[in-house]
Amino acid sequence: MKVQVNNKEVELISASTISELTKQLELPAQGIAIAVNNQLIPRTQWGEHTLYENDHLVIIKAACGG
Structure with a gap:
């Protein structure tokens, strides 16, 4: 199964x-x-959140700084 993660x-x-x-x-x-x-x-x-073919995911990582 393929999904898109941050456009990849x-x-x-x-x-x-x-x-x-x-x-x-x-x-x-x-x-x-x-x-x-x-x-x-x-x-x-x-x-419990099932992923399906062609779902688009965005993963955001917290960063320190200002």
Whole structure:
């Protein structure tokens, strides 16, 4: 199954969740936000939010500074 992550195509196992995606991409456990098809998904729902073919995800990493 293919999804778009920050405008790059990523191949996932079928019926993946956001939590599984974060593990596959080796993302940090804290300091990120994820939107699926322009809808921000709360971290508490990552384990149950199923991703589908051609979903568009935006992953935002927090940065320090000013």
